[in-house]
Amino acid sequence: MNKVLKQLTPEQLSHFQIEGYVIVKGLFSEEDLRIIDDTFDAISNQHIPGHFEPDMNAGAEDPLKRYPRVMHPHRFNETAKSYMLHRPVLDALEDLYGEEALAAQSMFYYKPPGSRGQALHQDNFYLQVEPGNCIAAWTAIDPATLENGGLLVVPKTSDYEIVCPELADSNESFTTHYVKPPKEEKAIPAIMDRGDVLFFNGNLIHGSYRNKTKDQFRRAFICHYANASATHIGTHYRPLFRADGTPVDLEANPDGGPCGIEFDNVYPH
Numbered sequence: 001m002n003k004v005l006k007q008l009t010p011e012q013l014s015h016f017q018i019e020g021y022v023i024v025k026g027l028f029s030e031e032d033l034r035i036i037d038d039t040f041d042a043i044s045n046q047h048i049p050g051h052f053e054p055d056m057n058a059g060a061e062d063p064l065k066r067y068p069r070v071m072h073p074h075r076f077n078e079t080a081k082s083y084m085l086h087r088p089v090l091d092a093l094e095d096l097y098g099e100e101a102l103a104a105q106s107m108f109y110y111k112p113p114g115s116r117g118q119a120l121h122q123d124n125f126y127l128q129v130e131p132g133n134c135i136a137a138w139t140a141i142d143p144a145t146l147e148n149g150g151l152l153v154v155p156k157t158s159d160y161e162i163v164c165p166e167l168a169d170s171n172e173s174f175t176t177h178y179v180k181p182p183k184e185e186k187a188i189p190a191i192m193d194r195g196d197v198l199f200f201n202g203n204l205i206h207g208s209y210r211n212k213t214k215d216q217f218r219r220a221f222i223c224h225y226a227n228a229s230a231t232h233i234g235t236h237y238r239p240l241f242r243a244d245g246t247p248v249d250l251e252a253n254p255d256g257g258p259c260g261i262e263f264d265n266v267y268p269h
Contacts, residue, residue, distance in 0.1 A: 003098065007091035016096055020158025021190070021200035027088040028139060028195045036141060036221055039079045040108050043070060051076055060114065064174055067110035067217075074106040074241075081106075081245070084223045089137050089197060090243050093225050096135055096199060100228035102240040102248055104134065111218040117149050117208035119168035119178040120187065122160075123224060124202030128234040128253040132227035134202035140192040141219035148218040149211035151198060152187040158201035164259040172210060181205050226250070 005013065008024065016022040028036075043052060044067065051071050058065035073080035084106045093101035104127060127134040144150030165177035181187060187207070190198050200206060202224075211218055226233055226240060233240065235252035242248060 005095045007088060008095040013095060016199060016201075019155045020204040021153050021155070021198060021206075023190060023192060024092055024197050024199065025193070025195070027086070027092065027197045028083075030195070032083070032086070033141065033195055035079060036083060039077065040070065040073075040110075040141075040219070040221075043073065043077070043108070044110065048076060063112040063115040067112045067115070069110070070108040072106055073108055074103070080108070080221075081241075083221065085241060085243055085245065087243070089139075089223070092197070092199060093135060093137065097132075097227045100242070101135070101225040102228055102230070102242060102250075103223060104129075104226050104233060104237040104240045105224040107222045109218070109220045109222065111149055111208075111211050111220070113148075113211055113213050113215055113217070115149070115211050116172055116174045117210050118175050119173035120152070120154065120181065120205050120207035121165060121175070121177050121179050122162055122203055122205055125162050125165070125177075125179075125257060126234060127202060127224055127226070127237055128232065128255060128257060129202065129226045129230050130232045130253060130255070132230045134224050134226055136198075136200050136202070137223050137225065138198040138200070139221040140194055140196045140198075141221055142217055143194055144190065144192040144196075144218055144220070146189045146191070146209070147211075148213045148216045149208045150192060150218060151190045151206060151208050151220075153190050153198075153200060154181045154185050154187050154205040156185055157181065157205045158203050160203055160205065162203060162258055164257075173207070179205050
């Protein structure tokens with residue numbers, strides 16, 4: 001291997017290239033995680049139109065009404081933006097891309113006890129990064145287990161074409177899209193400790209089951225990135241940002257994708 005890697009080992013890079021994902025430890029210190037804890041604990045008690053709109057009086061029938069996901073926290077919170085641009089994560093992404101990464105999206109999931117999961121899907125169906133692909137950096141703020149609804153990945157689907165999804169089971173998924181895995185591949189749990197980061201390709205099929213615990217949240221800080229050589233992205237993800245916070249405004253992707261332009265993408269994913 002000619003290129004000197006900044007963050008990953010050759011074995012980690014090979015795993016990503018073959019399996020479509022890799023789990024990396026040690027990219028966030030405990031102090032980083034404490035700051036993220038405090039930041040999103042404070043946000044959980046706010047109402048931020050367009051980003052976080054909880055029903056503070058919601059009952060137990062749907063915990064996600066009280067704790068919905070936070071969308072694009074980097075657009076209103078400087079701490080969230082700083083961790084979207086966290087240097088160790090960007091270094092790992094540069095190893096994966098072979099070039100600079102541009103930050104496109106941030107999200108925070110609380111996933112309280114009893115909440116539904118997210119049906120299997122593909123991220124680049126929504127982000128529409130071209131040419132190239134998006135990569136997710138999924139950071140476990142709480143340990144992610146099979147019991148509390150940790151992420152599921154379908155290995156070796158990173159080369160699987162982006163497809164038009166089917167309708168998901170609304171009893172188990174809070175989103176409406178479902179992508180059926182190929183017959184030869186099965187979804188497996190990505191078991192993670194607090195602070196682990198899971199990187200995965202934008203075509204990789206992934207999702208999660210319900211949080212079956214009675215007392216465990218499964219919080220995660222999730223960001224999506226594009227390769228610097230990309231020219232187009234879905235309009236909702238603009239502007240993107242370089243490592244120093246400089247905005248980059250790629251062209252809006254006019255392509256309707258595999259479902260055609262009439263299909264409702266149900267942004268955000």
